[in-house]
Amino acid sequence: MRDLQNWLRKHPEVRTIRVAAADLNGQARGKRIPARFADNVIRNGTRFPMSVLNLDIWGEDIEESPLVFEMGDADGILRPTERGFMPMPWLEAPTALLPIWMFRENGRPYEGDPRHALRAVVDRFRARGLTPVVAMELEFFLIDDSGKTLQVPPSPRSGKRRKAAETLSIRALDAFDTFFTDLYDACEAMDIPADTAISETGLGQFEINMMHQDDALRAADDAWLFKLLVKGLARRHGFAASFMAKPYPEYSGNGLHTHFSLVDETGRNVFDNGGTEGTALLMNAIAGCLQGIHDSTLLFAPHANSYDRLVPGAHAPTAICWGYENRTVAIRVPSGSPSARRIEHRVAGGDVNPYLMLAAILGAALTGIEDGLTPPPPVTGNAYASPELTQLPETWDAAIDTFEKSPLIARLFPAELIRNYVLTKRQERHYIAELTPEEQVELYLDTV
Structure with missing residues (x-):
């Protein structure tokens, strides 16, 4: 106080x-x-x-x-x-x-507060002597929404609009240098650990990575606050910023990828066995994450527009599978130093509630550890080309029904939160069905 x-x-x-x-x-x-x-x-x-x-x-x-x-x-x-x-x-x-x-x-x-839901999951890890170390990658679009058609804003430097995706383009970053300079200054003032910025594969799309930290609640806070900041600051600069899953049908959508490892009470990464394959605990956590994806899809894809992102070949996973250094799968184990061995969960869109998303990811990993689950073999190559793999729910309706009835979700979240969330999504589904596609974009552009 x-x-x-x-x-x-x-x-x-x-x-x-x-x-x-x-x-x-x-x-x-x-x-x-x-x-x-x-x-x-x-x-x-x-x-x-x-x-x-x-x-x-x-x-x-x-x-x-x-x-x-x-x-x-x-x-x-x-x-x-x-x-x-x-x-x-x-x-x-x-x-x-x-x-x-x-x-x-x-x-x-x-029990209906999403931040408390995440706190409860973190407390379960703590009771086992484990601490999640978490980082997130947040994608968003800068958009000129002043006309009837969404388009990339003109560069404040050149006055020109770049009408193509510019993956990892320094020119695209420099075109909005004033905005990004203000954004990083604001992140420092708010103590949000924003690290690398890149231009992404969508039209006017960018990604900023957060630094790894051993406080999952704070990591979710950072993501929530960052979304508020980016949207508010963009309006100050004369354009919109949006985390909606799929503002442009022809371009890839916004993801919110989550990286995490687990450390024990000595600070040792329990996923690290000194090699590339990782420990048995890593396998347990991967299996838990895979088991949780289907029933948690509503939290990873919470809106009508979310399912436009989850289509084959659009840089978002559609199959429930995992692999080493493979970005076509849902659960990726990145390469690099064994001491940094971790899981990257790639399912969630940028339109999620970060607290619920992270509670679902970490909670599922913990159930895999508690139950001693073993994952199937890792997928190599293009997971989109393997139709025999179990797929994510394809519709909002299916995701709502699955979430409501799932014994696993009942294990991860309080009954009150589950009831409230299902009632919310059913009401939204009813009224959004009355909107045109243009009205849906207008709704989600600023809200999510």
Whole structure:
């Protein structure tokens, strides 16, 4: 508490704060508060209905949710996370963001809060003397959405639009140098460990990698905050940034790849056997991840547009398989130093809730370790050319039904969160069916 108060004293220019939590879609829900009244939030938290973490993508109540009328739309108490205050560099006025998460009146974590779901998985690892070390790669498009057709923004340097993909192009990065310079400065101010930036295979598409860290909650925080930052900062520069899975039908979509290893209490990577193949624990974790993909697809592909990305030959996996140094599979084991032996989970789109995505990935890996699972042989070559492999659910409907009925999902997540998430997705599916493709793009462009 004292650290939070000291932060505000050191930043007298901050006149307003935002307190915000992630709902099930990863949308920031919260309040604007004058900085002079921040002490009350710091000491006592703030309150809003538990149903607020269970809104649909438009921000509407879930009509069938018992949280709304059946339970009287009761409040939860939201308290600051360990992240503390940070600036919001995408706003014109000096403003601070205070991330919060929800608890019940009796002090217990609210089971429908996605951040608590991830915390519970991390606690299970800790009980086994293991700590996940996590890094994420986030892809996004810079888009000029001012007209009827989406297109890449003109370069602030040349005024020209590059109408082709420019994979790993320095020219593409330099064309938006002012934006990326501001973005890295903002990441430093917010203590987001943004590392390498590259141009990707889509039109105006880029990727920024996060540094590995041994705090999975913080890694998910970083991804959530980074998405808020990129979208807000892009608007300040006069264009949009979007993490939606597939804004352009003819180009590859946005992924959010997750790398992780596990270290024991001595700091040793338990996936490292000194060679390229990895340990038995690595095999257990791979098998767990593979087992979890089918039933967790709704978390990796949470929106109608998500399934446009999961098509063969579009740099996103469609088959549930693994391999060494193979980017056509769902679970890749990268090459490199044995001490850095790790898993890369390649299924999720950029439109995910990072907390739920990471809880599903790590939770599945842990079940593989707990159950001593063994994976099938690794796939070599083009996994898209192997139709005999088990495939991901192809539709949103199938993913919703699978998620709801899965014994594995019931093992990974609280029943309340599962119920809330399924009700949310069913409501969204109903209303999105009424939208044209253009209206769907307009919906997802800024929200996800």
